[in-house]
Amino acid sequence: xxxxxxxxxxxxxxxxxxxxxxxxxxxxxxxxxxxxxxxxxxxxxxxxxxxxxxxxxxxxxxxxxxxxxxxxxxxxxxxxxxxxxxxxxxxxxxxxxxxxxxxxxxxxxxxxxxxxxxxxxxxxxxxxxxxxxxxxxxxxxxxxxxxxxxxxxxxxxxxx
Numbered sequence: 001x002x003x004x005x006x007x008x009x010x011x012x013x014x015x016x017x018x019x020x021x022x023x024x025x026x027x028x029x030x031x032x033x034x035x036x037x038x039x040x041x042x043x044x045x046x047x048x049x050x051x052x053x054x055x056x057x058x059x060x061x062x063x064x065x066x067x068x069x070x071x072x073x074x075x076x077x078x079x080x081x082x083x084x085x086x087x088x089x090x091x092x093x094x095x096x097x098x099x100x101x102x103x104x105x106x107x108x109x110x111x112x113x114x115x116x117x118x119x120x121x122x123x124x125x126x127x128x129x130x131x132x133x134x135x136x137x138x139x140x141x142x143x144x145x146x147x148x149x150x151x152x153x154x155x156x157x158x159x160x
Contacts, residue, residue, distance in 0.1 A: 004087050
């Protein structure tokens with residue numbers, strides 16, 4: 001039964017790791033662009049900060065899924081019970097939507113944020129429009145988060 005727990009923990013680790021990598025890359029790209037803009041126009045700090053932080057949300061989503069898995073297997077909130085191999089595999093599968101989507105959407109959201117930062121640098125009054133473009137990428141991370149959460153909740157309902 002130890003394999004089941006390992007598989008569940010692997011799912012929690014993948015959700016955190018992959019979404020976190022994507023967020024790090026996305027925020028890093030946007031941070032470089034933000035620093036360049038702030039060197040020329042420090043008054044735009046709050047606007048570029050918002051755009052820079054958008055790709056960070058996928059890492060938070062991955063962490064949330066990891067917490068739900070850890071709670072589901074009993075590591076958080078009570079000692080871990082026996083986890084069957086099938087249950088562990090199901091938790092691993094439930095982590096994959098946010099793990100993969102978090103990785104790729106955060107990177108692409110970072111690229112869109114860079115474009116928004118450059119737009120705001122030239123025309124500060126376009127902040128609202130510049131925010132919508134990377135926010136559209138966020139939609140797919142939210143959909144993946146929803147699927148991962150529904151799958152994790154469904155595992156408990158199966159009573160395996």
